[in-house]
Amino acid sequence: MKGFICLMMLLLSGMGEAFSQKPPMKLDDCKMWRSVDQIQLSADGKWIVYNFRALYRQDLDTTYIYNVQSGEIILKTGLSNFSFMGNGKLLKYEKKKEGNDSGSGRPLVYTLNLATQVEKQWPENIFLVPIAGTDMAYYVQYKAAGKIDFTFVNLLTEEEDHITGINTFGQVEANRLIYSVSDSLKSTLYLWNRGKQVRIGEVPYYITGISVPEANGCGTLTCASDYDTRFDVASIYTFDLNKRLCTKLLSYGDITGLPDGTKISSSSRLINNNTQLLIELEPTVYPQMRREADQVNLELWVWDENISPRRSFKRSGFDVSSYDKYIYDIVAGKCFSLPTKGLSSLAFPQGQEVKGCIAFDATPWYKESDWTMSPNNDVYYIGMNGSKKKLASHGKYDLSWAPDGSQALLYDPAPKAWRLINMATGDIRDLTTGKLPYPIYEEDHDYAFDASSYGVADWNMDNQSVIVYDRYDLWSIDLKNRKTPVCLTQGIGRKELITFRKAEKPVSISGGKLYLEGFDEKSKTKGLYVLEGKRLRKMAVDPHYNLVVKASTANHKVVLWTKENYGERDFWVSDLTLRNPKRVTDTNPQVKYINWGSTQLYTWTNLEGKKNEGILFLPEDYQKGKSYPVIVLFYEKMTQGLNSYRIPEYSSATIDIPWFVSNGYVVFCPDISYRIGAPYESCYNAVISGVEQLIRDGIADKERIGINGHSWGGSQTAWLVTRTNLFKCASPCSAVTDQVADYLMLRGTGQPNMYFEEDAQGRLGKTLWEDRQLYLDNSPVMHADKIHTPLLIFHGEKDTSVRVYQGMALYFAMRRLGRPAWLLNYRDVGHQMGGDAECRDFMQRLIGFFDYYLKAAPMPEWMKAESN
Known part of the structure; x- marks a missing residue:
């Protein structure tokens, strides 16, 4: 909090005479901005608690407790993991132990009575869990051999109710709990109700799970042989709270006919009024992947294999789709299978009533997913009687x-x-x-x-x-x-x-x-x-x-x-x-004292004769009739974000809109609708028509217009400057510049980029061999001789979506042609910036580049050959 106040003081001290002219943002002013990190409304609607998060500093550790009725705010520092309890009467939170600045060790738990402002510190290693709709909470303390001490606590009166030596418990209600106590021979199920213990029944197993009882007081118990095998379910029992009875429903040992090497997983569930068990399989022993010392590290690629070797969805280890689905009929005591073997995924309804499932099978179409956005599927209906119907393909x-x-x-x-x-x-x-x-x-x-x-x-x-x-x-x-x-x-x-x-x-x-x-x-x-x-x-x-x-x-x-x-x-x-x-929050009051900006929906007729829309980001001191330096930034459609708040930050992929607007630029973001087979021409029709309209309307100075885009937007940026000299400068970032090479490159997911060019954003709609001229026409490097616009190219060498070759190819083309171009190859960066230092460096260079070409500022030293 102190850091924020100091920054505000520094900002306000340089305002000039009575704030007559608001100053533009400086490079590091983004450190003042923050967002609401966590915010919660209490169940009774009387309190709101929140805190803030800043992008570039960690000093905002203040928690704000807002009284809805009075509007008063209580400030607390050093809190974490806050939440309301007691139906909104208390606030629970954690604090570090005094003298423990390392952050290691479990923090202490506190509750604050919001009516009295009395704070209570709870014993160490206590994790309070609220009981919804009540003033109650509970906590557990783990003992040896799986034993648990369970405690109900009234958060207002601090009265406690202890149950010791239990093994497993179910849903917790106010002063009501179903739990089990086990010994080496059996488990006994109890109901604790307002301090009274009622014995329900016993089972000759170790109870590992207790279901939520239905309205009639009935539920189920999952059981293992003993504590040591508690993760392997051995049987299922039912319980009846009214009749005080536990009854065996089924034993996993009675289920036969499952595939060799498999067993019933604990994620299996009862269906159809507990008459059937929907079985999930798991291996009896998970396979160990081990490479022998003399094994050759060979990856074999076969031309007609169904899944190319690097695909992320290729199955390894235990593959449940290689087995049928099994159902155990409890009444008949028989196990039967559904014909699901080989189907890549199954969808069952989540409720009790299950009449069948829907199966999706991508396996026949895996091969084509190298050139499609995602695998296609066949769809089947599988009935509980074993029937199978193909519904769609x-x-x-x-x-x-x-x-x-x-x-x-x-x-x-x-x-x-x-x-x-x-x-x-x-x-x-x-x-x-x-x-x-x-x-x-x-x-x-x-x-x-x-x-x-x-x-x-x-x-x-x-x-x-x-x-x-x-x-x-x-x-x-x-x-x-x-x-x-x-x-x-x-x-x-x-x-x-x-x-x-x-x-x-x-x-x-x-x-x-x-x-x-x-x-x-x-x-x-x-x-x-x-x-x-x-x-x-x-x-x-x-x-x-x-x-x-x-x-x-x-x-x-x-x-x-x-x-x-x-x-x-x-x-x-x-x-x-x-x-x-x-008003509850005033997140960034400093915006009132900075030349900020506004947005405007801009409409024009594009080169196809259709209505086109875009966003104009205008400086706060914008004067109608005055021409401004303009940076065009786009990525498909952006107008849905006309009224989205934008926090200024160091550039991670493109220009930071708030900073450039604050510093006197107009930023123009046109929407683009694409035609399959002509994506870049579609871009040209929308963007160029919009920029020309800005010039006619006197908004854009035709001698001071730049363009910037990232990824798909960067590719279009690189292509546009092969078609027009309208832009004074351009910065394509992480851009595909050679569609032929990109088509045959491998992404980090293991998927060839064929899908991107044919089916996804590339929108070419054809293979390279169906229309190679189409790929050549849409590759900026093939037309680099037509580029007369200075370029600032950004790429990350660790980019696995658009390989660094793409940025280098455009740079070398410009270099060979003797045209001005700079390549920012960040060696430790991927598709976009990661660390704060890299982002700040990139933003500083974007500012220098655009200011030089669009504001006649001095050329930055890094742009001069002799400085490198």
Whole structure:
């Protein structure tokens, strides 16, 4: 905290006369900026606790405790791992022991009574666990031979209730606990209820796990032979708290017919009202990978092998997909298998009722994943009776389970439709084709691979419907196909260009209100809406800020939320309408005293005659009609971040927007929509048309325009300067410059870059041999003779995504042609910067480069040949 105050004092001391002209940021001013690190709202809504994090210093160890009613703040230092307890009445935290500056050793645990401000230090090696909705907590103390002493504690009265010598315990409730005590012959199950011990029953095994009892008081116990074999389940028992009875359900020793070398894993689970065991296999002994002393370190590559040798998803060791799935029928006492052998992954519903599974099999398509973004799959239904049906083939599918597991939705990219699977029969039918007036897949998808779905919002099993998204709205679809789909948001999203999605917070009320987050494409802001039946209404919307709920009390009467745009991002508290809020945090007050900036949505007509959008980042002292030095920075689409707050920091990949804007630059970030086979031409159409419009509008000085991009943006930057001399200077960073070489290079994941050029961002859509001219035309180094723009090329020598050869190739091309170019090859850096020192150095050189060409500043010494 002291460091922050000192920095603020230094900043304020240089403000000039009565702050008449705000100074621009200096290189190291980013050290003043911070963000909220942790923030929590108490369950009763009376308190908020938070602290800050700074990027480049560790002196912010202050914890802020905010009183929601009064607005007062209590400051505490040296706290860590804080959390509310006692339904919000207490704050628990940890502190280092006095004199222990090394950080080693377990810290001490404290609680602070927020009403009385009385702090209590708990004994060493105590880890307090709150019991939800109560003033209670518990802690355990481990003894020899697996014994545990368990203690209930009332956090307000400090009354304690001890249970000693237990072995295993289950779910903890207020003064209520199910636990077991074991000896060498048996385990006895007990219920502890408000200080009274009730014996439930015993089993002739060591109890290793106790399930949460159902409403009828019944649950299950997993058991091992003894303490030493506690990680190997031997049997499962049931218990009944009302009848005070433990009954054997099954013994793993009775299960036969499993493959040799395998055993039942402890992750196996009971299904279908505890009548079946869904078995997970593991090896009896895990294989040891050992290289013999005289073994040759050879990696054999075979031209037609299914998986190329370096692929990260190649299986090694124990491969469960090489076995069928096994089910043990407890009533019949028989084990049966499902035909799943060879299928790469299985998806079972998580609930008790399991009628079958959905299997995804990528193995037939592994080979082509060298040149596709990700492996395609075949999809199968596997019934519990052993039936097997292929549902779809060769695609990238989305799956959504009904809460009860009786049905599932499969998004099939071939018909671009949601298909409903009956999990009892495997029957599948199209649920959306011809039923909805708008696509349920990404409308503006511009990749070579198939478009993904917009997703599923919710299932309503009461009225047998599911809610799916289109681009803007929510649609309720009758699962029995009796009713026409209903647009729950009444088409308002598409009409007003607002994308509605289910909000993460506040939690929607089942059968009642559905809270939605709405992103307005016009203002690029997020707001909160509520859907009640067929009525959609605004809760909180501001055309200048993103408003996002982060936490809420259960009754939604107290809500913690963020208000964000380019100028600020802070937390506020109010009721759910977000009206009459109280400001909780003031994270970066220094921004008021620095020439900061603002954002503006910029619109123009591109070279294809279409509307194009971009972001203009303008200095705070921007004057309309005055031309400015401009840096163009882009990466596909960026306008959705128009109102995102940006913390200034040393450059890790591109220019730091806040710093350059503060120092008098306009930064222009145009959106790009791509055509398959012409990605760079698409970039040219959007970027150049936008820059030319900036010149016509008098915003950009045509003699002072630079360009900068990283990775895919860097590749486009390098290509654009082969097509135009509009830019005074350019800095392509971590850029592919030779598409032919890149196509045949290996990434760190073991995947050839074929996928990138054909299927992913490269968007060429063809192989090198189908259209080699296409690859040559889109390779900047092949057209380096057309570059007359000075280049600052950045690359990391340890980059495994874009190999350093790519940066060197462009540098050597420029060098051979006698054109000005500098290569910053950071030897210990990957695809983007890592350490603070490297980032600061890179930023300093970016500043020097752009200031020299766009502001007529002196040439930095490092740019002069004789200085190297």
